[in-house]
Amino acid sequence: MSASIGLPRVMRIGGGAVAEIGSVVASLGFSRPLVVTDNFLVCTGAAATMMKALESAGLSPYLFDGTVPDPTTASLEVGLAALSAHEADSVIGFGGGSPMDTAKALALLGLQGGHMSHYKAPRNNTGPALPIIAVPTTAGSGSEATQFTVISDSVTEEKMLCPGLSFLPVAAVIDYELTMTMPARLTADTGVDALTHAIEAYVSKKANPFSDSLALVAITTIGKVLRRAYLDGNDIQAREQMMLAATQAGIAFSNSSVALVHGMSRPIGAHFHIAHGLSNAMLLPAVTAFSVHDAESRYADCARALGIASVEDNDEVASKRLVEELAQLCRDVQVPTPKDYGIDSAKWQKLIPLMAEQALASGSPGNNPKVPTDAEIRDIYAQIYN
Known part of the structure; x- marks a missing residue:
């Protein structure tokens, strides 16, 4: 019996790899990425460093730092507004599992619309989504290379597993130096x-x-x-x-x-x-x-x-x-x-x-x-x- 294997198209792995984020995004033909992160990475200056790297590559990024721990359907609404206002052609998930889950959800909803509950298991999502570039800052979720996202329903509190190739990042930048300050x-x-x-x-x-x-x-x-x-x-x-x-x-x-x-x-x-x-x-x-x-x-x-x-x-x-x-x-x-x-x-x-x-x-x-x-x-x- 055959196995169906899905992998990111591009993977940059190693210390200092995050400095190459601009060339990765540009090489894939994208120019208006929405950077999805959280307030912690804004406060540490890591988000600003990424924005400068993207701008130095001639790109026009926009920063969305409204990710919350264990993202909810309600928390996606502001992100969707930012995605639309920026007319983003790609999404960068920068952070731990929550920013990457948020980025994946925004990438799909930005093109398909609807409510995340429409996309939860057992549905297998293979429809259109904006390209996702994942940059993890923790060594755990593996979300940078998976075809899943997890979003909680704000009304029912159900933590929904949403699977399918729609959520698989097209690229992953994996830099262990980003984890050095983890408590x-x-x-x-x-x-x-x-x-x-x-x-x-x-x-x-x-x-x-x-x-x-x-x-x-x-x-x-x-x-x-x-x-x-x-x-x-x-x-x-x-x-x-x-x-x-x-x-x-x-x-x-x-x-x-x-x-x-x-x-x-x-x-x-x-x-x-x-x-x-x-x-x-x-x-x-x-x-x-x-x-x-x-x-x-x-x-x-x-x-x-x-x-x-x-x-x-x-x-x-x-x-x-x-x-x-x-x-x-x-x-x-x-x-x-x-x-x-x-x-x-x-x-x-x-x-x-x-x-x-x-x-x-x-x-x-x-x-x-x-x-x-x-x-x-x-x-x-x-x-x-x-």
Whole structure:
């Protein structure tokens, strides 16, 4: 059975690559990009530096810095107005997952119109969209190389997964130097997010040899350097390797799929406004423990790639070590439980039925090695609270 593979047309990877953003955009034939970013990158001066680089290449960029964490349908409205007023011919997503998700949504809505709920899974979006250039500043989401965006419905609070080639960037500029100032908490959360992408891509029912190879390489790298990057943000080698691994994991799951962790993570983010990487980290050990016996050999491969099992260890031993190591990793990088994060127990328990319903409706749990029932998802939510 063949696999359908989608990749950015152009990728610039390495320290200082962001300085080449002007030549990348110009070489693709675009002249009026809308730069979609957030207030943080405006305050650091990074957004101004990008605008100067674009202008120096003879382009006419416009800056939109109204991105919000976990973008919503309401937050897109101002961006769409900016897109139209500038008569943009392309969109640059500059930042973490939220600016890139926003850029992808604006690129599609700018040409097709409508409401983002029209484009959520199971719909596969392959229609027209403005070209997207992605410039990540965190090592985690992999959004620079994926055909997905995630937008929350401002009315229902549903965190909607919107898939399809319409959202795949035409170019990605991947510069690890942009991650050097990431604080430890963000480093940990985005790093475990990247590891989740790689593991889920490998164990997914939609896995294929192309995605497998990238997933295993990413797992190996993250196992070696995530703790280093968390403990010492100035570790240049760790930062560089984490950035590349995050992109590799993004390509892997974009061409395979995510599974139960992501299906359960999105409702947590929507209802409790927890960053996507952190909600994934809260879930990863428990979901892996739930799933491991239905794909023991695949999880064992992940354990060997992570460096905590050898070829001499049988699959049962190796997969058990993976479950233990994921729990230990989350302890080492101080991933809080929902209770530790400050979420009220009564509110958590009250929302479990709705979160389970939304997780199943996303379709992601159907890609899991062990497809859960509604009751099993509820049980996992109850387990991870404390």
